[in-house]
Amino acid sequence: MPTERSQRLSRAAALRLSLYLRCVAEWPADGDKVSSSRIAEAVGVSDAQVRRDLAALGHLGQRGVGYDARELAAAIRTALGIDRSWRAVLVGVGNLGRALLRYQGFRAQGFQIVGLFDSDPAKVGTEVEGLTVEPAVRLAERAAALRVELGVLTVPGEMAHAAAEALVGAGVRGILNFAPVVLKLPRKVRLVTVDLAIQLEQLAFQVQHGDGANRDDE
Amino acid sequence: MPTERSQRLSRAAALRLSLYLRCVAEWPADGDKVSSSRIAEAVGVSDAQVRRDLAALGHLGQRGVGYDARELAAAIRTALGIDRSWRAVLVGVGNLGRALLRYQGFRAQGFQIVGLFDSDPAKVGTEVEGLTVEPAVRLAERAAALRVELGVLTVPGEMAHAAAEALVGAGVRGILNFAPVVLKLPRKVRLVTVDLAIQLEQLAFQVQHGDGANRDDE
The missing domain is CATH 1.10.10.10 (Winged helix-like DNA-binding domain superfamily/Winged helix DNA-binding domain)
Incomplete structure (x- = not known):
């Protein structure tokens, strides 16, 4: 509350x-x-x-x-709202997905990745960081058993819409999207999109403007 | 200017x-x-x-x-300041480094990764996305030839300080740091640290507070 x-x-x-x-x-x-x-x-x-x-x-x-x-x-x-743990699934077990799975910061802040999903048959069934990759089509039926609240989306852009729909169907309340696309979600599902180029742009801005770049102190 | x-x-x-x-x-x-x-x-x-x-x-x-x-x-x-291209090197060719190299958004916004460096001898000499991985110790001497302005740091936390020092020695003007450590750099070198857990925290905050979370409209 x-x-x-x-x-x-x-x-x-x-x-x-x-x-x-x-x-x-x-x-x-x-x-x-x-x-x-x-x-x-x-x-x-x-x-x-x-x-x-x-x-x-x-x-x-x-x-x-x-x-x-x-x-x-x-x-x-x-x-x-991070004085408790949050259960999340990760969809898209590529380089970025694997990097996030190994990322210590998630666990340290109470975020638990409890399921891995991918649509690539070559990846399904393999084990990554102690979890077995499951087929993306099974997401909705597995969500209840996994008690999933959040979804992390690390699929290529062209697969992001379908994967986001599957996460919504699975009942997640929020999606962390790394795909470089604009997702339209139902109002009740929260979305945070991580655009890695934006971080690099902000660095370029600071380098360009040197000490002249005002600090963000409103 | x-x-x-x-x-x-x-x-x-x-x-x-x-x-x-x-x-x-x-x-x-x-x-x-x-x-x-x-x-x-x-x-x-x-x-x-x-x-x-x-x-x-x-x-x-x-x-x-x-x-x-x-x-x-x-x-x-x-x-x-992104109406021109920026040349960057990437230090740390692990999962995250590879994911960033394949990330279309960097090139689209004018950021060019022109060199790859890693301290792991097993990675040095291998080719990733068209670039050959060079030994991290050669960073400073290669920087001039590569005309490097920015560095992207995707090494494990315990190696971040040494890698950042090497980048500073190579004369970069800004570092995009993905390692979960606080780096101390000379004032003239700009730093943007990407903390991926922060994005997940912000998602949790929005889920927790639903529509009650005020929009950032200052």
């Missing part, structure tokens, strides 16, 4: 919280308190922005003393 | 421009003009935000008529 407070969180604020969490999670367990200015510096936003965002999470820090890193990390996880 | 106008672009605005560009680039060549509300809907920001961002690029649209898609795309590319 989202609280009234967390419902007010904008997507931009949610993204900043994810970035703060990275900074705070690396804080040594026996370390001092974390200051907002330290977080601001690591993430590249203004000190005032960090204080505003964290104030919205409740009474966490003390003026001039800073935040307890573990308490702050827990509060951010709760606000983002 | 950045113009005075483009220097004022914040990182958040640059990211929105990248997203607008995706929407506009898919517009049919013989199509009608693009309206700000159409872009706003596709990207998930407010109509007012789109109009503000595009107004900052100069005199592009006419009230009530919309924007010429090709003219708008060209203006966005210029503002972002």
Whole structure:
């Protein structure tokens, strides 16, 4: 149940919280308190922005003393909805799919890949990172048994629409799409599309504009 | 040479421009003009935000008529600094590196991977997507001949610091880092770190909060 407070969180604020969490999670367990200015510096936003965002999470820090890193990390996880684990299936066991399966970050943040699907008969039945690849056509019937909530789509662009439809049919509530296509999904299914070229564009922009590129501190 | 106008672009605005560009680039060549509300809907920001961002690029649209898609795309590319090609090397030819090499989006946006490097002797000398993998220790001496501006880092976390140092030594001006580590670089070298778990966190946040999650329309 989202609280009234967390419902007010904008997507931009949610993204900043994810970035703060990275900074705070690396804080040594026996370390001092974390200051907002330290977080601001690591993430590249203004000190005032960090204080505003964290104030919205409740009474966490003390003026001039800073935040307890573990308490702050827990509060951010709760606000983002990652204070529990999420079960996901991955569709498309190519290079990117395999890279994501080996990616430690997913498990560390509570995301569990519990099923692998591919439409290539040569891949079906093979084992990857401890899971057996199943035929994509079986996605819908397997979803209930796997208790799937999220889908990760790492298929080529021309197969993305069919694979997304299969995931919707399987009842997932959200899709993380790596295919370079615009997917149209029913309103109740959330979509985050990762466009890797955008990241490279942002780097080019920063290189081009050097120190003149203003920091994102609203 | 950045113009005075483009220097004022914040990182958040640059990211929105990248997203607008995706929407506009898919517009049919013989199509009608693009309206700000159409872009706003596709990207998930407010109509007012789109109009503000595009107004900052100069005199592009006419009230009530919309924007010429090709003219708008060209203006966005210029503002972002991707109206030219960028030469990059990739360090770490594992699953993720291979996936990125096959990723059509990089070339489409003007990014050329011109060299591959890896420290694994079993990979050195092999050919991947038309390029021969070279030993990572040769990065610095090869950089000038390859005329490298950017580096893409797809090595495991424990090798990221050494690989980043090699890229800095090779004179790159920006690094796109996929390793789940915080890199400290000289100020003159720009860094964009892609944390794939963050994307999944944002999806979980949107699923958790349903339609209550406010759109990022500042």
